[in-house]
Amino acid sequence: MRTVIAGGHGRIALRLERLLAARGDEVAGIVRKPEQAGDLREAGADPVLLDLESASVEEVAERLRGADAAVFAAGAGPGSGAARKDTVDKGAAVLFADAAVRAGVRRLVVVSSMGADPRHEGGDIFDVYLRAKGQADAYVQGLAGLDWTILRPGALTDDAGTGLVRLEAHTGRGPVPRDDVAAVLAELVESSSTAGLTLELVGGSTPVAVAVKSVAGN
Numbered sequence: 021m022r023t024v025i026a027g028g029h030g031r032i033a034l035r036l037e038r039l040l041a042a043r044g045d046e047v048a049g050i051v052r053k054p055e056q057a058g059d060l061r062e063a064g065a066d067p068v069l070l071d072l073e074s075a076s077v078e079e080v081a082e083r084l085r086g087a088d089a090a091v092f093a094a095g096a097g098p099g100s101g102a103a104r105k106d107t108v109d110k111g112a113a114v115l116f117a118d119a120a121v122r123a124g125v126r127r128l129v130v131v132s133s134m135g136a137d138p139r140h141e142g143g144d145i146f147d148v149y150l151r152a153k154g155q156a157d158a159y160v161q162g163l164a165g166l167d168w169t170i171l172r173p174g175a176l177t178d179d180a181g182t183g184l185v186r187l188e189a190h191t192g193r194g195p196v197p198r199d200d201v202a203a204v205l206a207e208l209v210e211s212s213s214t215a216g217l218t219l220e221l222v223g224g225s226t227p228v229a230v231a232v233k234s235v236a237g238n
Contacts, residue, residue, distance in 0.1 A: 022046040023209050024087045024125075026072060026116050027094025028065060029056040031178070032131060035202035036091065037065035040209070050083065050094075072112035080119035089127040089209040092116045102145060105152040113156035121165040127215075129208045131201070132157050132172045134193060134220055157218065167215035169208050173201045174222040186224025187231040194222030207232040
């Protein structure tokens with residue numbers, strides 16, 4: 021299958037690209053900077069140069085046509101201000117979802133955040149971030165033309181993955197290695213059996229494949 025990943029140079033995205041390429045899938049990653057292309061090729065992904073903060077819906081849709089699944093893993097990142105939380109964490113996510121609908125790509129997996137809430141209060145940068153992610157999630161949840169799944173990981177770490185997670189509608193807060201987030205995403209993109217679900221993810225005791233199957237259809 022072919023999967024297109026927004027935010028293709030991110031730490032979760034690069035891990036996901038390696039996993040998808042290793043199992044023989046075709047994978048492309050959307051990046052903003054030409055110098056990021058080499059890292060994607062090393063991970064087994066085709067780099068696609070496009071700035072989601074300035075691109076049109078049709079430009080993004082053109083990159084998505086022919087894909088079996090799309091993953092939104094982009095983010096403004098630490099150190100960015102409130103304005104980019106709105107243009108990337110919200111705006112780019114909405115754009116990417118609209119482009120998927122236009123391109124006829126039904127399967128969309130969104131990497132969100134634990135605590136994302138469109139009505140989250142507060143003026144600190146992290147409050148703005150959670151509100152932006154929540155607003156993006158709410159928009160995706162309202163699109164009838166997509167088989168969407170929203171994944172909300174807990175505190176991300178760079179510890180080695182264990183392959184053991186807790187994946188439920190509500191898990192409570194906790195850490196999770198980026199390796200394991202990528203492994204869950206790799207399972208999610210392969211099937212639409214979790215379509216319509218918003219899931220929280222933390223470290224746990226259940227093998228990734230089992231955890232995904234256990235929530236499918238719930």
